[in-house]
Amino acid sequence: MFAAPTLNLWVITPLIILTVWAIILMFIDLFIPAGKKQWTGWLTLVGLIPALALTLMQWGQTGGAFIAEGGQPMVVVDNFATFLNTLYLLTGILAVFISVSYIRDAGLERGEYYFLMLFSIVGMMLMGMANDLILIFLALELLSIPLYILSGFDTGSDTSEESALKYFLLGAFSSAFFLFGIALTYGATGTTSLPVILDTISLDDPLALAALGMLLVGFAFKVGAVPFHMWTPDVYEGAPTSVVAFMSIGAKVAGFAALMRVLGQGFPMWGELWQPAIVVISALTMIVGNFAAVRQQNIKRMLAYSGIANAGYILIGVAASATDPEAISASLYYMLAYLFTNIGAFAVVIAVEKLDGQKGLLVEDYKGLAKRHLLLSLALAYFMFSLVGIPLTGGFTAKFYVFGAGVTAGLYWLVVIGAITSVVSAFYYLRPVLYAFMYEGPAVARVSRGLMFVLVVAVFATLVFGIFPGPWYELASQATFGNVATFVAGG
Amino acid sequence: MTNEVLQNWQFIFIFVALSPIFPAAPVILNRLLGPQKPNAIKQQTYECGIETVGDTWIQFKVQYYIYALIFVVFDIEAVFLFPIAAAWGLLGLFAVFEVALFIIILAVGLYYAWNRGALEWF
Amino acid sequence: MIPLSWYLIVSALLFSIGLFGLLARRNAVAMLMAVELMLNAVNINLVAFWRYQTPEAPAGLAWAVFVLTIAAAEAAVGLALIISVYRRRDSVIAEELDTLKF
Numbered sequence: 001m002f003a004a005p006t007l008n009l010w011v012i013t014p015l016i017i018l019t020v021w022a023i024i025l026m027f028i029d030l031f032i033p034a035g036k037k038q039w040t041g042w043l044t045l046v047g048l049i050p051a052l053a054l055t056l057m058q059w060g061q062t063g064g065a066f067i068a069e070g071g072q073p074m075v076v077v078d079n080f081a082t083f084l085n086t087l088y089l090l091t092g093i094l095a096v097f098i099s100v101s102y103i104r105d106a107g108l109e110r111g112e113y114y115f116l117m118l119f120s121i122v123g124m125m126l127m128g129m130a131n132d133l134i135l136i137f138l139a140l141e142l143l144s145i146p147l148y149i150l151s152g153f154d155t156g157s158d159t160s161e162e163s164a165l166k167y168f169l170l171g172a173f174s175s176a177f178f179l180f181g182i183a184l185t186y187g188a189t190g191t192t193s194l195p196v197i198l199d200t201i202s203l204d205d206p207l208a209l210a211a212l213g214m215l216l217v218g219f220a221f222k223v224g225a226v227p228f229h230m231w232t233p234d235v236y237e238g239a240p241t242s243v244v245a246f247m248s249i250g251a252k253v254a255g256f257a258a259l260m261r262v263l264g265q266g267f268p269m270w271g272e273l274w275q276p277a278i279v280v281i282s283a284l285t286m287i288v289g290n291f292a293a294v295r296q297q298n299i300k301r302m303l304a305y306s307g308i309a310n311a312g313y314i315l316i317g318v319a320a321s322a323t324d325p326e327a328i329s330a331s332l333y334y335m336l337a338y339l340f341t342n343i344g345a346f347a348v349v350i351a352v353e354k355l356d357g358q359k360g361l362l363v364e365d366y367k368g369l370a371k372r373h374l375l376l377s378l379a380l381a382y383f384m385f386s387l388v389g390i391p392l393t394g395g396f397t398a399k400f401y402v403f404g405a406g407v408t409a410g411l412y413w414l415v416v417i418g419a420i421t422s423v424v425s426a427f428y429y430l431r432p433v434l435y436a437f438m439y440e441g442p443a444v445a446r447v448s449r450g451l452m453f454v455l456v457v458a459v460f461a462t463l464v465f466g467i468f469p470g471p472w473y474e475l476a477s478q479a480t481f482g483n484v485a486t487f488v489a490g491g
Numbered sequence: 492m493t494n495e496v497l498q499n500w501q502f503i504f505i506f507v508a509l510s511p512i513f514p515a516a517p518v519i520l521n522r523l524l525g526p527q528k529p530n531a532i533k534q535q536t537y538e539c540g541i542e543t544v545g546d547t548w549i550q551f552k553v554q555y556y557i558y559a560l561i562f563v564v565f566d567i568e569a570v571f572l573f574p575i576a577a578a579w580g581l582l583g584l585f586a587v588f589e590v591a592l593f594i595i596i597l598a599v600g601l602y603y604a605w606n607r608g609a610l611e612w613f
Numbered sequence: 614m615i616p617l618s619w620y621l622i623v624s625a626l627l628f629s630i631g632l633f634g635l636l637a638r639r640n641a642v643a644m645l646m647a648v649e650l651m652l653n654a655v656n657i658n659l660v661a662f663w664r665y666q667t668p669e670a671p672a673g674l675a676w677a678v679f680v681l682t683i684a685a686a687e688a689a690v691g692l693a694l695i696i697s698v699y700r701r702r703d704s705v706i707a708e709e710l711d712t713l714k715f
Contacts, residue, residue, distance in 0.1 A: 004585035023599055030606050134676050141683050148690055155697060165694045169644050172687055173635055176651035179680065180628060183658035187621075190667045192676070499615065556696060563689050567682050574678070 011065035011077045012129070014051040014058075014085060015122055021047030022118035029111030040111040041100040045093060047118060052089040058082045064131065072193040076131045083332055083479035084128040084257045087339055088250055092121045094343050094454050095246035101448035102242040102350050108154055116146040117246065124250050128257035133182045133192035133215075133266075136258045140178065140222065143254055144171050147247050151239035163238025170221070170231040178218025184211035185266075194266040203270070212267060216277060219262075222255030225315065226284040229308045233296075236304035241353055244300060245346035248307050253335050256314055260328055264321060265481055271322030278319040283417050285312030290421040293428045297362050299349055302428055303342075306387060309425060310338055313418060316402050320409035329477035330405035336472065337386075337394035337465045344458030345383040351376060351445040351455075360443075366432040367441025376445055377436040379455050384429040386462050389422050394465030401473060557609045561601065568597050620661035628654035641698070641705040645691045652684045 009016065025047070029040045059082050064073025095117065103109055123143030130136040148171065152164025186192050188208040189200040201208050221228040236244045263274060289309030296302040317331030352369065354360040370377035386393035399422065406415040436443070447455070465472060575582065575590055604610065627650055634647030656677045663673025699705050 004583070023596065026599065026603050030603070134679060138679065138683070141687070145686060145690055148694065152694055152697065158701065161694065161698050161701060165641060165698055168687075168691050168694055169635070169641065169648070172645075172648040172691065173651075175683075175687075176628075176631070176648055176655065179652065179655045180658070183624075183655045183662065186659060186673060186676075187662040187666065190662075190670075192672070556692065560689050560693070563685050567685060570678055570681060574675075 005069070005071075006065075006067040008063055008065040008067070008073075011058075011063050012075055014054045014089075015125055015129075017051045017054065018047050018118050018122050018125075022115040022122070025111075025115045025118070029115070032111065035109070037109040037111050038100045038104060040114050041096055044096050044114045044118060048089055048093050048096070048121075052086065052093070055082055055085045055089060058085075072131060072195050074132050074135050074193075075126070075129050077129060078481055079479040080261070080328075080332075080481050081125075081129040081257075083476065084253060084335075085125045087253055087336060088121050088124040091246060091249045091253075091339060091343065092117065094457065095242065095250075097450040097454045098245055098343070098347055098350060099242040101450050103153075103240065105446075106154065106240060107156070108240060110153075113150065113153060116150055120146040120150070120247075120250065124254035124257075127254040128261065130258065130261070131194050131265075133185060133194070133197075133262070136262070137175070137179055137182060139254075140175060140218075140258070143251060144175070147243075147251060150243045150247070151235055153243060154240050157238075159238035160240060161238075163235045167231055167235045167239075174218050174221035174228065177214050177221070181211045181214030181216075181218060184208070184214065187211075194262065197266045198268070201267070209273075212270065212274060213277075215262060216274070216281075219255055219259040220281055223252050223259065223311045223314075224308050225281050225311050226288040226308065229285070229288070229311075232308055233292075233301045233304040236307070237298055237300045241300065241346060241350050244303075245343055245350070248303070248346070249339050249342055252307065252311060253339070256311075256318070256331065256335065260318060260321070260331070261481070263318065264325060264328065268325070275319055275322035278315055278322070279411060279414055282312050282315035282319055283414055285309065285315060286417055286421045287312075290424045290428075294424065296428065297364070299361055299363055299366075299432060302363070303345060303349070306425070306429070307342070309421065310334075310342075310387075312421075313399060313402050314338075316406045316411065316414055316418060319414065320405040320411060323409045324405070325480070326477065327405035327409060329473065329479060330401040332479050333469070333473050333476040334398040334402050336476065337398035337462070340458045340461035340465070341383050341386040341393070341395055344379065344455060344462065345387065347451050347454045347458065348376060348380045348383065351447050351451055352443060363432050363435060364441075366435040366443055367439040369436035369441070369443040369445065371440075372443070373445045373447075376447060376455070377433075379459055380436060381433045382459060382462065384433050386466070388426045388429045392463075392466045394462040394469075397465055397469035397473075401469070561604055561609060564597055564601055564604075568594070617661060617665040620657060620665075624654045624657040624661070626654075627651075627657065639706050641695050642692075645688065645695065648691075649684055649688065652680060652687075656680055 025040060025043060028043065029037075032039050058077055059079065061082075062076075062078045064076045066074040096114070099113065099117075103113055120143050123139050123141070123146070126139035127136060127143060130139050148164055148168040151167050152161050154160035182192060184207055185197060188202075188205050188211055189197050191197060191200065217228065221231075224232040236248065239247075263278075267274065286309055289305050289307075289312055293302050293305030293309065296305060314331045314334050317327050317329075317334065320327035320330070349361070351373075352360050352365060359365070366380075369380070382393065386395035389395045389399040399418070403415045403418055406412075406418070435441070571593065572590065575586055579586070631647045631650030631654060634650065635644050638644050638647060659673045659677045659680070663671070663677075667673065695705050
């Protein structure tokens with residue numbers, strides 16, 4: 001006889017709020033006249049801010065939802081998930097502030113933009129909360145499919161469509177790999193629930209080994225790690241900049257969230273097996289990302305390679321977590337600091353971008369920016385310093401903690417590669433700053449009020465993380481996985 | 492093991508051997524028994540249809556594709572509703588709410604597509 | 614009964630054919646079809662593992678249905694993108710989509 005599962009819906013209240021609000025917004029949008037679509041944008045915040053408040057209230061709580069009789073929960077909430085959910089929601093809120101003026105000026109003003117973004121955020125949140133491989137796959141698709149559409153949102157531009165098609169084909173390709181990995185895990189263990197995998201998997205099962213390899217391919221693709229990074233520069237260059245700002249953080253962090261949970265909760269006893277794989281991917285990602293970025297003339301392409309490189313730094317923490325589960329917190333802190341620095345950098349790019357054709361995106365277009373827009377140039381300089389990792393910025397403390405985790409875990413040469421590539425990164429990060437301050441040129445920028453808000457928040461946050469990293473790192477180190485035993489009891 | 496597999500397949504082999512007889516028999520009997528009076532109209536490709544005008548390899552109007560997309564909505568509805576219908580007696584009130592929620596969400600999607608003009612044929 | 618490994622071999626072959634198709638074909642529609650092949654290979658795996666290993670718990674079957682759904686949603690978005698590209702350029706050949714190279 002069928003017994004209804006224990007629902008525990010409080011666990012997913014933020015998700016319910018976002019989903020329901022996205023659906024209601026679809027209706028509201030039908031009655032908002034064209035040309036007034038910024039209302040849809042601001043209304044998005046009506047869903048995002050309560051979801052953020054509820055997520056913050058969930059801090060410190062542990063529980064699971066959708067527990068079948070005698071089974072494990074499908075969705076869990078623990079500090080790890082709550083920490084990351086806060087990140088996605090902050091990204092979403094800042095992205096709305098960036099987007100409203102950007103998509104109006106670019107002539108893309110359609111309501112779909114905003115609720116697709118909401119659906120994507122739901123997918124991202126579910127990535128970190130899913131306790132079952134199949135649910136991770138569903139979350140992955142829920143996050144990716146809206147992003148495919150958003151990348152191609154600029155239907156009037158060849159590059160946007162092309163980037164969407166490339167993103168779609170390669171994304172579907174990686175999903176298939178990931179799914180095959182899930183099917184093999186199911187074959188090896190008879191389950192896809194992470195805690196049960198932990199209990200039943202046998203170390204010498206070649207099927208499980210193949211499964212883990214394929215799961216890693218899928219994740220490496222989603223976070224843009226070498227050798228599965230090829231899509232990143234093309235997609236970042238072609239897609240609308242506001243979308244790139246959103247997905248360069250959201251999709252990457254979501255990929256890491258699921259990667260950390262799968263490795264940390266499903267396969268922790270295989271640490272010595274997957275650690276070398278992650279170490280190699282991490283090293284390659286830092287090297288390829290940073291060196292390829294040096295040659296880029298287009299600032300969006302440059303930031304794409306910078307995103308790849310940063311995925312490599314985050315992976316140091318993941319690799320270190322094989323021996324020391326605490327090392328995850330270094331990666332989490334890195335992502336928190338990276339969020340604000342990166343969204344700030346993209347906000348500057350959007351301010352300088354001219355929307356008639358793809359102009360204002362080359363590094364040369366920053367020549368002489370400081371003459372007319374001193375504050376904007378200073379913000380640009382500060383974000384670039386943070387991305388390089390110069391002290392008194394969030395980027396510095398983030399790298400400090402990640403390298404520290406690497407040293408504690410004994411991954412010395414990985415940390416050395418990280419430090420050397422950080423020095424290399426100064427070459428390309430500082431070029432636009434140099435052009436802005438040292439050269440004469442016609443660069444102009446428009447800073448809308450929304451963009452101004454994002455810039456102020458990003459500078460402030462990066463400064464706070466740079467000067468007082470302690471409390472924030474403390475928060476990140478509390479963001480650990482929940483105890484499996486409490487899930488079974490249903491929280 | 493191989494033997495067992497062969498046993499599983501032996502009916503298939505028998506069917507494969509017998510099956511050509513069924514289409515072949517009417518054709519051969521027809522040829523043998525029927526009167527043979529060919530004329531131009533009988534030799535046409537579409538004896539019982541309209542003659543095609545112009546190139547047969549034309550592209551469909553792209554609107555057709557939008558219908559295919561909307562079809563996905565109902566397609567998925569059927570895929571999920573069928574197992575629930577099959578186990579309906581076991582599931583009870585819980586499933587009623589679940590299915591109602593599911594259909595409402597799909598209906599919202601359909602309404603949205605409808606309202607945006609996806610079902611208009613231009 | 615036919616042993617499990619036969620199903621796994623068929624599934625692995627199908628997955629590899631899909632993988633080859635995705636890497637070797639130049640037409641975006643053919644690439645989309647290759648992805649569908651890969652997803653269907655996973656479905657064969659899921660159903661075979663369900664039948665042979667955990668026939669008492671229908672999870673594998675249920676997941677195959679979910680995978681079908683996702684594949685349908687993905688195909689819908691993919692075809693929309695392909696049609697949109699085709700309208701603009703009269704081509705869906707991957708190598709001709711080269712605006713984003715440098």
